[in-house]
Amino acid sequence: MPKLPVVSGVEVAKALAKIGYEVDHQTGSHLILRQKEYPHRRITVPMHREIAKGTLRAIIRQAGLTVEEFIELV
8 A cells, every 4th residue: 555645735625626526615724625426525624734644544535535546636
């Protein structure tokens, strides 16, 4: 399994936008992304300079991606 990259919240949001997520709204320092098409998943991305590894792994899992697929998007 490849290592997780060190990414910011902005980079995560840009990567998820490539697979059909768009900004739904923002609450404080957290951006809520919504999938345009079915199954309309919602993912919360903290807009920090560096996303914690466990948080990043959870975001990748919620998006239905593998670590390898996410790395290709970034």
